[in-house]
Amino acid sequence: xxxxxxxxxxxxxxGGQSSRLAERFVSQWRAANPGAEVxxxxxxxxxxxxxxxxxxxxxxxxxxxxxxxQEADAAYSDTLIHELKRADVIVLGLPMYNFGLPSSLKxxxxxxxxxxxxxxxxxxxxxxxxxxxKAYVFATRGGLYAGGALDTQTPYVRDxxxxxxxxxxxxxxxxxxxxxxxxxxxxxxxAENAIGSLIEPVAIAA
Numbered sequence: 001x002x003x004x005x006x007x008x009x010x011x012x013x014x015g016g017q018s019s020r021l022a023e024r025f026v027s028q029w030r031a032a033n034p035g036a037e038v039x040x041x042x043x044x045x046x047x048x049x050x051x052x053x054x055x056x057x058x059x060x061x062x063x064x065x066x067x068x069x070q071e072a073d074a075a076y077s078d079t080l081i082h083e084l085k086r087a088d089v090i091v092l093g094l095p096m097y098n099f100g101l102p103s104s105l106k107x108x109x110x111x112x113x114x115x116x117x118x119x120x121x122x123x124x125x126x127x128x129x130x131x132x133x134k135a136y137v138f139a140t141r142g143g144l145y146a147g148g149a150l151d152t153q154t155p156y157v158r159d160x161x162x163x164x165x166x167x168x169x170x171x172x173x174x175x176x177x178x179x180x181x182x183x184x185x186x187x188x189x190x191a192e193n194a195i196g197s198l199i200e201p202v203a204i205a206a
Contacts, residue, residue, distance in 0.1 A: 002036040004029060005087035009105040010095050013044040017177060018093035021138040021191050026091055028199045039083050043104035048080070050103070051110040059114050077111045084112055090135040090166070092157070096145065100152055109160055118164045128165025135161055135169045136198065138191070142178030146171075170198065 006026050010016025014023065026038060049055070058070035059077060066074060084090070095102060112118055119126050137157060145151040154171060161169050174191040176183040 002033050002088050003086045004033075004036060004038045004089040004091060005083055006038060006040045006091045006093075007105075007108070008040070008042045008044065008093045009102045009108075010093055011044050011097075011102065011104075013042055016093065016095055016140070017174060017188065018095045018138050018140040021140065021172065021174060021188075021195070022091050022093035022136075024192060025136060025138065025195045025198065028195060029089070029091075032199050039087065041080075041083065041108075043102070043108060047104050048107040048111055049076075050107045055111075077114065078117075080108065080112050081114065081117050084118070084130065088133060090133060092135065092137045094137050094139045094153060094157065096139065096141040096153055099150055101156065113160070113164065126163060128163055131165040131167075133166045133168070135166050137169065137171045139171055139173050139175075140177055141173070141175045144175050144179075146173045146175060172198075 004026065006022060008014060008016070008019045008022065010019045013019065030036065030038060054069070055073045055077075058066060058073035061070055061074075063071075063074075092105075094105070097103075115121055118130055119128050121127075139146075139153060146154065158169050158171075161167075172191050172194050174187040176187050178184075
């Protein structure tokens with residue numbers, strides 16, 4: 001049975017434009033993959049704590065040497081990692097806030113990047129352990145940034161996922177959402193049209 005992990009990073013939960021695009025994709029993916037499982041991780045409704053020195057030390061400590069508090073912190077991270085490991089497909093709704101990632105998503109990333117769990121250090125550098133997955137990123141922006149110097153999100157997210165071993169990443173953009181109704185409607189329509197072309201390859205994948 002296939003599993004899809006949907007991560008919503010909008011501060012507006014499922015009301016954000018990125019969440020709506022992601023949900024449209026997920027709905028069509030469900031229809032094309034009957035019986036599949038969908039896990040939803042809503043970072044607005046269930047925010048991930050920001051990384052602290054105490055939490056980081058909990059990740060590094062040997063399991064048998066952890067305090068009760070460290071056990072709880074490590075178990076929380078383990079839950080997020082388990083969701084990610086189970087997923088064959090990852091769908092990320094990604095709004096742009098002040099030229100960067102939502103802080104809630106950065107906190108999530110900080111909890112799933114753990115040596116020995118999602119990547120390993122080797123003599124040739126880090127190697128991602130989460131191979132064989134496909135990721136779709138639905139990026140929404142108020143202005144026009146894709147392909148330009150101010151698009152800090154695309155290279156960061158792509159590099160981070162590659163660091164974990166997820167190399168097959170596809171971005172769908174809806175930009176200019178703050179540049180008037182005509183630009184907004186055109187951008188959303190273009191993104192929605194792109195979704196249909198993404199579903200068939202997912203449905204026939206092994």
